[in-house]
Amino acid sequence: MIYGEKNVEKPIRWAMVGGGKGSQIGYIHRSAALRDHNFQLVAGAFDINPERGRDFGVNLHVDPERCYPDYKTMFAEEAKREDGIQAVSIATPNGTHYEITKAALTAGMHVVCEKPLCFTTEEAEELEALAKEKNRIVGITYGYAGHQMIEQARQMIANGDLGEIRIVKMQFAHGFHSAAVEEGNASTKWRVDPKVAGPSYVLGDVGTHPLFLSEVMLPNFKIKKLMCSCQSFVKSRAPLEDNAFTIMEYENGAMGTVWSSCVNAGSMHGHSIRVVGGKASIEWDDERPNQLRYEVQGQPAQILDRGMDYNYPEALTADRIGAGHAEGLFEGWSNLYTRFALAMDAADRGETLENLWYPDIHAGVEGVRWVENCVRSADNGAVWVDYK
Template sequence: MINGERTIQRPLRWGMVGGGRTGQVGYKHRTGALRDGTYQLVAGAFDLKAGRGRDFGTSLGVAGDRCYATYQELIAGEAAREDGVDVVSVATPNFTHYEITKALLEAGIHVICEKPLFFTVKECEEIAALAEEKGLIVGVTYGFTGHPMVHQMAAMVAKGMLGEIRIVDMQYTHGFNAGDDEGAGEAVKWRTNPETAGPTFVLGDIGTHLYYLSEVVLPELKIEKLLCDRKAFIPTRAPLEDHATVLMHYNNGARGRLWVSSVNAGNMGSQRYRFVGAKASVEWSDSRPDQLIYEVQGEPGQVLHHGMPYLEGESLAADRMGALHTEGLGDSWSNIYLWIAQAIDARMHGNAAFLKTHHYPGIKAGTEGVRWLENCVRSADAGAAWVEFE
């Protein structure tokens, strides 16, 4: 159980690019990073408007001279200090991820980046090589995979409690884009513009969360081919999609279905995962993150609760609140940031043995998410055709 004890040698000096007062995700990053004493927010380029960014940063307790107008100024300013940042989070629109991440790595700074990581696998591979050359960590904020019950599912699959996996069924939908984009805020506008969002909207924005979580739970399953059918129900969003269905065939013969949509009118936002094996099934939703449905064929169904001693050690190790109290998204983000901090600390101190077994969403996870998106787009653009997974 995580109890706030420091697990790294000193707090990481942390900065942010983006995540300012008007951003949607900045507070999630700060909630995650500042929980366990593993990060100290010391610098940032929080906003495109320098004055507003400085005002916001100082309100967070960042010194005014370390609230920068641009990420380039942040890199230059921190490089000139003996106590410059160790790591920077990139919480900006998709089209900026690659250039900012590359510049930070070239300056010797670890990076934590939003997803989808970049536009292409080629960019991911270039950044992975650069990070390896520099001896730096690139973390990716797949913020839902810190939930303890996600790791309970993974442990149950690994122990063979479900039997051979046959069916993978996943959904992440909401209705917040069910209307047209007239009067929409900047957060919607950039997400529906190919120049700023990349080749997808909901597939990249929320579908990659589903895909990565399935990789955590089912690491041995690999996609052999897929079919992606996507549509823009709001025509102005085309060629990007606000709704998509993906069918997948896996290397063991399993079949998968994934549904993402931002036009599921009336839905407030929910994820659902069901993994079906030859002997049993598990089902989990982020709307009830404390519970896991476990159903063995021929036996009464069970509802497993987080923090209980009957759970697997991997789940209990990720628990924060204990069985009596509710755990939520903030706790999951805290786990993700903690695990990335431990990876950075290990890299800084040359602890290669730790990194070989340590779990965290890194550059490989980000790359595989982009690879999945490329295959989805290739299938959809071919008229929702089956394609070999490349």
């Protein structure tokens, strides 16, 4: 169980690029990073508007002199300080992730980056090589993976509780953009602009979340080929899709599907993953994240709750408050930021922690590769394409 005690000897000196006032995601980054005393927010380039960013940083108790107008200035000035930043989180629009991540790694910093890591597999592999060369950690914020029952699912599958895995059914299909809401919302508008969002909308924005959950639960599964069909039901979003269906064949013969959508009218999140084995199935839904549905063929369905002793020990290590109390996305993100901190601290000491998984640079690469292959399939008439 987590009690908030220190995991690293000294908090990692940390900064943010983006995540300022009006950001959809900035606050959860700060809440997650600061919760367990693993990071200390000491600097930031919080906003494209320098004055607004400085005011925001001051309201976060950041030294005004360390509230910078842009990330380039921040990296240069912080490098001159003995107490300069060691890590940076990137919470900016998609089109900037590659250049900021590359600059941070080149400057010798650890990185936590919003997904997608970048737009092309070539760029992603370049960043992966740079991170390896510099011995720096890159974490990707697939925040749902921090929920305790994802670890329970991983352990159940590894232990053979489900038998041989046959089918992985995934979806993230919400309804909040079933109309052209971007016309009056700047924080949504950039997501449907190919110059800023990249080659896809919902595939990269929501589809990669359940995809990463499947990678956590099934770490040895490799995609052999896939087929993807994309639609732009709100026509002004074309050429970017607001709905997509992807079918995948794994190298071991298992099959997977992903429904990625923002036009599932009436759905809050519609984010779930179901893993079907020869003996039993499990299903996790992010609107009920504290529970895992376990269905053994021929027996009544069971609901497993987080924090209970019947779960595997590995699923209890991230518990923060005991069974019965509802935990949510902020706790899930906090668990991931704790893992990021452990990995960064170990790297700084020249060590590698065994059995510590988190959404790392390779997960970022695979997310980009999956989107790229889905777009390639869809652009060629929803044909099967080899994954690599």
